[in-house]
Amino acid sequence: MIxxxxxxxxxxxxxxILNTNAQFLSQKxxxxxxxxxxxxxxGDNPARVAExxxxxxxxxxxxxxxxxxxxxxxxxxxxxxxxxxxxxxALDSALAAELEGWFRQRGRRMSDNNLRQCLVPHGxxxxxxxxxxxxxxxxxxxxxxxxxxxxxxxxxxxxxFDNQVVPYLTGRMDGAPLMxxxxxxxxxxxxxxLLEDRLKDIISEQQDPTxxxxxxxxxxxxxLATKAASVEAGLARILPLEERIRERVGKYLYGLNETPLExxxxxxxxxxxLHLTAAESCTGGLLAKRLTDVPGSSDYFVxxxxxxxxxxxxxxxxxxxxxxxxxGAVSEPVAAAMAEGALNRLAADxxxxxxxxxxxxxxxxxxxxxxxxxxxxxRPGAAAGKPGHGPAEVRTLTLQLWGSRRDVRERSAQxxxxxxxxxxxxx
Amino acid sequence: MIxxxxxxxxxxxxxxILNTNAQFLSQKxxxxxxxxxxxxxxGDNPARVAExxxxxxxxxxxxxxxxxxxxxxxxxxxxxxxxxxxxxxALDSALAAELEGWFRQRGRRMSDNNLRQCLVPHGxxxxxxxxxxxxxxxxxxxxxxxxxxxxxxxxxxxxxFDNQVVPYLTGRMDGAPLMxxxxxxxxxxxxxxLLEDRLKDIISEQQDPTxxxxxxxxxxxxxLATKAASVEAGLARILPLEERIRERVGKYLYGLNETPLExxxxxxxxxxxLHLTAAESCTGGLLAKRLTDVPGSSDYFVxxxxxxxxxxxxxxxxxxxxxxxxxGAVSEPVAAAMAEGALNRLAADxxxxxxxxxxxxxxxxxxxxxxxxxxxxxRPGAAAGKPGHGPAEVRTLTLQLWGSRRDVRERSAQxxxxxxxxxxxxx
Numbered sequence: 001m002i003x004x005x006x007x008x009x010x011x012x013x014x015x016x017i018l019n020t021n022a023q024f025l026s027q028k029x030x031x032x033x034x035x036x037x038x039x040x041x042x043g044d045n046p047a048r049v050a051e052x053x054x055x056x057x058x059x060x061x062x063x064x065x066x067x068x069x070x071x072x073x074x075x076x077x078x079x080x081x082x083x084x085x086x087x088x089x090a091l092d093s094a095l096a097a098e099l100e101g102w103f104r105q106r107g108r109r110m111s112d113n114n115l116r117q118c119l120v121p122h123g124x125x126x127x128x129x130x131x132x133x134x135x136x137x138x139x140x141x142x143x144x145x146x147x148x149x150x151x152x153x154x155x156x157x158x159x160x161f162d163n164q165v166v167p168y169l170t171g172r173m174d175g176a177p178l179m180x181x182x183x184x185x186x187x188x189x190x191x192x193x194l195l196e197d198r199l200k201d202i203i204s205e206q207q208d209p210t211x212x213x214x215x216x217x218x219x220x221x222x223x224l225a226t227k228a229a230s231v232e233a234g235l236a237r238i239l240p241l242e243e244r245i246r247e248r249v250g251k252y253l254y255g256l257n258e259t260p261l262e263x264x265x266x267x268x269x270x271x272x273x274l275h276l277t278a279a280e281s282c283t284g285g286l287l288a289k290r291l292t293d294v295p296g297s298s299d300y301f302v303x304x305x306x307x308x309x310x311x312x313x314x315x316x317x318x319x320x321x322x323x324x325x326x327x328g329a330v331s332e333p334v335a336a337a338m339a340e341g342a343l344n345r346l347a348a349d350x351x352x353x354x355x356x357x358x359x360x361x362x363x364x365x366x367x368x369x370x371x372x373x374x375x376x377x378x379r380p381g382a383a384a385g386k387p388g389h390g391p392a393e394v395r396t397l398t399l400q401l402w403g404s405r406r407d408v409r410e411r412s413a414q415x416x417x418x419x420x421x422x423x424x425x426x427x
Numbered sequence: 428m429i430x431x432x433x434x435x436x437x438x439x440x441x442x443x444i445l446n447t448n449a450q451f452l453s454q455k456x457x458x459x460x461x462x463x464x465x466x467x468x469x470g471d472n473p474a475r476v477a478e479x480x481x482x483x484x485x486x487x488x489x490x491x492x493x494x495x496x497x498x499x500x501x502x503x504x505x506x507x508x509x510x511x512x513x514x515x516x517a518l519d520s521a522l523a524a525e526l527e528g529w530f531r532q533r534g535r536r537m538s539d540n541n542l543r544q545c546l547v548p549h550g551x552x553x554x555x556x557x558x559x560x561x562x563x564x565x566x567x568x569x570x571x572x573x574x575x576x577x578x579x580x581x582x583x584x585x586x587x588f589d590n591q592v593v594p595y596l597t598g599r600m601d602g603a604p605l606m607x608x609x610x611x612x613x614x615x616x617x618x619x620x621l622l623e624d625r626l627k628d629i630i631s632e633q634q635d636p637t638x639x640x641x642x643x644x645x646x647x648x649x650x651l652a653t654k655a656a657s658v659e660a661g662l663a664r665i666l667p668l669e670e671r672i673r674e675r676v677g678k679y680l681y682g683l684n685e686t687p688l689e690x691x692x693x694x695x696x697x698x699x700x701l702h703l704t705a706a707e708s709c710t711g712g713l714l715a716k717r718l719t720d721v722p723g724s725s726d727y728f729v730x731x732x733x734x735x736x737x738x739x740x741x742x743x744x745x746x747x748x749x750x751x752x753x754x755g756a757v758s759e760p761v762a763a764a765m766a767e768g769a770l771n772r773l774a775a776d777x778x779x780x781x782x783x784x785x786x787x788x789x790x791x792x793x794x795x796x797x798x799x800x801x802x803x804x805x806r807p808g809a810a811a812g813k814p815g816h817g818p819a820e821v822r823t824l825t826l827q828l829w830g831s832r833r834d835v836r837e838r839s840a841q842x843x844x845x846x847x848x849x850x851x852x853x854x
Contacts (some may be wrong), residue, residue, distance in 0.1 A: 013463050014607070015453030019446060022468070037475055038442050041449070048464055160755035161763030193498045193538040193560075204500065213499055213582070214438060223443070284719025285712030288733045292711025295787055295832060303739025305732065306715045312730025315773060328662070346742060360722055401532060401557045405722055407582050 001173055002035045004060035006052055008077045009066035009152060010043040021066045021157055028161060029353075032169060033178040033227055034062075044074040047296045053084045061145055062169065067132035067152035071113040076365045078119060078137065086139045087121035088247045095126060099133060127164045133155040138168060178227040181234025183232055185222040185245065188261060188418045190252040192220045198249055209238050210384060211245075217407065218414035219254075219261065254421060262290040262297075268424045269300035269350075272385030276420070277348035279305035279338040281329065281355040282372065287413040302346050307338060313355075317341030330355050330367050332396035335375030340392055343377045349387040350378040350423070352416045356401075358408045370401040374419055383424050395423060428600055430460045431487035433479055435495035436579060437470035445656035446521030447581055448493045455588060459596060460606040461489075471501040480574060484825040488572055489596065496561035498540040503574055505546060505564065512568045514548035522553060526560060548701045553759045554591045559583040565595060590830045608661025609652040612672065615688060617679040619647045625676055629668075636665050640670075643835065645841040646681075681848060688844045689717040695851045696727035696777075699812030703847070704775035704809065705731035706744045706765040708756065709799065714840040729773050734765060740782075744768030753817065757782050757794050762802030767819055772803045776814040777805040777850070779843045783828075785835045797828040799839045802845055810851050 005025055011017050022039060029036050038059065042052045049068070056063040068077030082089045094117040103110040113235035117134050117365030120126060127150075134151040141147055148165055150157045187195060192215040197205060199222075203211045209226035224241055228234035245254060255264035269276055280287050288304045291297050305316045310329050313319040317343040319334055327333045338353035356372030363369035376395045397419065401411045421427075432452055432742045438444050449466055449587055456463045460590035465486065469479045476495070483490040495504030523546040530537040544561050547553060554563030554577075561578040568574055571655045575592055590667045614622060619642040623630060628647075636653035651668055673680060682691035696703055707714050715731045718724055734742045740746040745768040746761055755759045765780035783799030790796035801820045806814035824846065828838045848854075 012449075013453055013466065014457045015450045015455075018450045022439075022449075023442045023445045026440055028442075030441045037470060037472070039440065043464060045464070052465070100713040182441075191535055194536065196499055196540055198536040210435070212501060214443075214499065217582075222436070223438075230734055267721045280712075282717075282719075284724075284728075285707075285731070286717030286719075286735070287708075288712030288735075289716045292709075292713075292733075292735060293833070293836075297711075298736055301711075301735055303733045303735040303743055304712070305743075306712070306719075306730045308715075308719060308728055308730040309725055309773060316730055316732075347738060402533075404586075406720070407558070409720075 001062065001169070002037065002060045003064055003192050004030055004056040005036065005039040006039040006049075006056055006063060006065040007039070008044065008049055008065055009041075009095045010074070012041050012067070013043045020154055021152070023160060025064060025066070026164070027159065032166070032178045033180055034169065034173075036378070037201055040157065042146065044052065044076060046076050046080055049080045050084055051074060053080060055248065056139055057084070057145055057147070062172075063145070063147045064146065064150065064165070066150045066157055069117065069149060070149045071111065071117055071133065075116070077139040078116075078121070081139050081147045081149055082121040083122060085139050085147065087123055087139060089121055091115065091127065092118050092120045095120065095135060125204055127160055129156055129160060136160050136164065161298055173365055178229060179231070179234070180225060181228050181231055182223055182225040183235070183238050183242065184257050185214060185224070185242065185253055186217070186255045186259065186261075186264075187220045187222065187249065187252040188254050188414070188421065190220065195220050195249060195252070199245060201218065202244060203376070209241055211241070218411045218418075219282045251427065252410075255323055260290070260293075261414060261421070263294045265421050265424075266291065266294050266297055266300055269422065272424065273351040273377060273383055274300060274376060274385065274387065274424075275302050275347065276300055276350050276352070277302050277342045277346045277356075278416075279307050279313075279342040280304065280353070281313065281338070282305055282358040283354045283409050283413050283416075284308055286409050287352065287354060287416055290417070302348050305345075313338060328367065330357055330371055332373050332375070332398060335373040335396050336377070336394050339375035340378035340394065343379070343392055349382045350376065352420055352421065354412050354416050356399075356408070356412055358405045358412070368400075370403075370408050372399045372401055372408065372415070373397070374399065374412070374416050376419055376423055378423065383426055395419065428508065428596070429464065429487045430456055430461065431483040432466040432490045433490060433492040434466070434468040435471065435492055436468075436658050437501070439468050439494070440470045447586055448579070451581065452491060452493070452588065453583060456595070457607045459593065461596065461599075461600075470496060471503060473507055475501050476503065476507045477511055480507060483573055483653075484511070486566055489599070489740050490572070490574045491592070492574065493577045493584055495577060496544065496545055496563075496781055498538070498560065498736045502543070505548070507541075508564070508566050508576055509548040509576045512548060512566050512574065514550055514566060516548055518542065518545040519545050519547040519553065520564060522547065538655045544742055554587055556583055556587060558586060563587050563591065574766055604702070605654045605656060606658070606661070607652060608655050608665065609650055610662070610669065611684050612649040612651070612669065612680055613649045613686065613688075613691075614649065614676065614679040615645070615681050615841070615848070616651045617647065617676065622647050622649070622676060622679075626672060629671060633668065639670070645838045645845075646795055647753055673843065678854065687717070688718075688841060688848070690721045691728055692844050692848050692851075693718065693721050693724055695848065699851065701727060701777060701809055701812065701813065701814065701851075702729050702775045703777050703779070703844075704729050704773045705779045706734050706740075706764070706769040707731065707780070708734055708740065709785040710781045710836050710840050711735055713836050714779065714781060714843055717840055717844070727769075729775050732769055732772075740765060744772065755794065757784055757798055757800055759802070759825060762800040763804070763821050764824050766802035766804035766819065770806070770819055776809045777803065777847065779803055779847055781839050781843050782841055783826075783835070785839070786832045797830075797835050799826045799828055799835065799842070800824070800828065801839070801843050803846055803850055805850065808851055822846065825833055
């Protein structure tokens with residue numbers, strides 16, 4: 001079955017709202033194994049909505065719309081769908097009584113406008129809306145096709161889709177529908193083009209499951225996807241392919257599906273019983289924020305320092321003022337001293353540090369915006385899960401990052417987590 | 428001028444990413460006064476992309492695409508645009524040399540795939556991409572039309588649009604079109620329905636400029652909008668209305684347009700020459716991260732403490748272990764001690780503290796998930812910009828927040844900033 005999505009609303013074309021219905025409906029259709037080739041957004045203009053619905057009906061079995069079912073004059077999806085399918089509108093008196101009750105219950109008066117929401121195209125099925133005043137509609141069209149009209153507000157559209165449209169769609173599909181089964185492999189420390197290069201033959205030969213790389217901020221995702229009757233049947237085809245990929249680039253594979261790097265690294269710390277701290281300058285708390293985004297991160301994250309001003313680098317984590325004067329605050333010696341200082345001030349086994357020029361100001365000829373130094377200090381033997389006494393093991397590196405202030409900060413935190421991952425895994 | 432937007436990428440049709448480029452481009456076109464009647468999303472399929480581009484060219488003067496310019500085989504927007512406009516692709520050797528330099532500078536190897544990104548349709552203009560490897564392209568089409576190809580990642584698309592596409596589009600426009608002039612008033616410490624209630628008559632009577640409230644996470648925005656020949660002409664209509672609104676609810680108005688609360692509060696600190704620190708538990712660095720999102724925040728933000736575990740509350744900011752034992756880590760006495768401890772450990776004038784149950788675990792009958800205690804400690808006289816000696820002034824409060832872990836953390840940081848704002852303004 002092929003579905004096409006049509007989003008109706010001038011407010012979308014003006015950018016006044018972010019279209020989250022598109023992502024929601026896309027995900028749901030893909031889980032149901034329903035193909036979707038086009039999505040069209042169009043304003044509150046009857047001729048253009050009609051043209052869009054006609055074209056959508058010509059290339060899909062089911063057209064799903066959102067928006068334009070409200071009580072006002074510019075809500076015209078219902079009228080246009082009636083016109084396009086040749087089904088005249090009539091007032092549904094049961095619906096009108098129900099709507100009147102809805103308003104009475106809330107102590108509000110129903111306006112005449114609301115009666116527009118009780119007009120139903122001949123032969124259409126009404127989808128009750130427990131969360132608002134606009135019911136949904138399934139309007140039959142020629143060639144056993146249909147237009148499904150849904151309200152625009154996500155809190156009305158989502159339950160209506162899940163509870164009423166899904167049963168309708170699965171009822172229409174013949175046989176056991178195929179579902180899309182996907183598995184996302186998440187890589188760090190390798191770029192998109194290099195990853196693709198290493199897997200060139202697999203990616204180009206592979207038809208089913210498909211393999212598609214997606215570049216993210218300082219990481220790359222590889223999505224393996226196949227259609228199958230069940231998740232198990234899909235995974236049975238995906239896992240052998242994953243194994244082939246792991247053999248080549250498993251070193252860079254840090255996690256699966258929705259697992260972000262902070263969660264994967266947190267799991268490594270938890271498995272080894274290690275505790276982490278940090279001293280952040282240019283990221284100003286972003287690293288700690290990401291670590292504590294993960295529920296249960298108190299198992300391995302104790303606390304940390306935001307040493308933003310130079311005075312805080314000295315005052316909070318004991319970086320000697322002379323060291324800053326000699327090398328600059330953005331330097332590997334200072335990064336090392338920040339990490340060692342943090343490690344010595346908290347009962348932790350490993351400390352990360354970040355100091356850099358996030359921009360837009362503050363760059364110099366020798367240290368332009370994007371220059372970032374990372375440090376890691378660890379109790380000897382920490383990587384093996386056996387932290388001992390004696391001088392800390394220290395690693396430092398300098399990165400030249402790019403992009404906006406936000407990008408530089410995000411990439412810095414990401415690279416610090418990647419440094420920690422390499423250290424723990426002995427890479 | 429009429430523009431049509433085309434978003435290319437199977438990942439959009441599968442719902443794997445939220446299309447924020449649609450809203451960004453829609454807003455920008457509307458600000459430029461360029462009409463936009465259709466937006467189409469299509470997958471990585473050459474025939475369907477070609478059909479979509481042809482149809483878009485038939486009904487618009489300029490077609491703007493995003494996505495499908497990457498180095499991999501399924502990145503096909505460039506090839507299809509060349510085909511649709513009848514302009515053969517050729518390797519641009521200057522571009523290739525530049526890209527090679529880009530990789531060299533970052534110590535990375537350029538793969539052969541990346542050379543695909545240096546193919547340029549005959550007669551097209553290259554839009555350099557300082558934030559990534561895929562350059563944009565302006566490809567001329569028949570009847571003085573054009574297809575503008577932009578990369579998909581928002582951090583690449585946005586600056587390229589602002590810096591390179593806007594000048595191109597305004598250069599093509601004849602006469603002075605009407606532009607949408609908007610002004611957003613940002614409120615904190617007042618809910619959407621109360622704000623609407625206070626402004627009921629204004630909102631309902633007002634036709635031009637229009638007034639529309641938008642609820643955000645722990646703040647409310649009021650957008651005033653009008654169409655005018657220039658920004659000045661639009662503001663001349665908006666400002667008197669803004670004045671009427673300020674007279675009623677100005678106390679809660681913290682900033683304008685794109686200014687987030689952390690920037691507005693930072694400006695208050697800067698004006699008074701005050702320095703801020705903080706001690707965060709459940710927000711785990713989110714407050715510091717938001718403060719340092721703002722360029723130049725080192726003027727007023729020194730550094731701070733993430734006191735996540737109880738041991739860190741004691742070790743880092745000196746909260747007596749007995750106080751935690753007596754009242755629990757999530758309590759106003761502990762919040763007060765965290766703020767005072769942070770204030771005493773750094774050369775700052777004001778300290779904020781946050782301790783709470785962010786969830787999903789950790790809630791109890793008396794302190795359910797969402798219970799958050801905030802503290803503020805300040806040198807006496809700090810609010811007036813004259814911090815003196817003597818015991819700190821301390822404020823604390825307890826909030827019962829709701830939503831996901833992320834929501835509770837965001838609302839906690841937001842409320843801490845609002846507390847600071849009220850303190851500085853003597854509210």
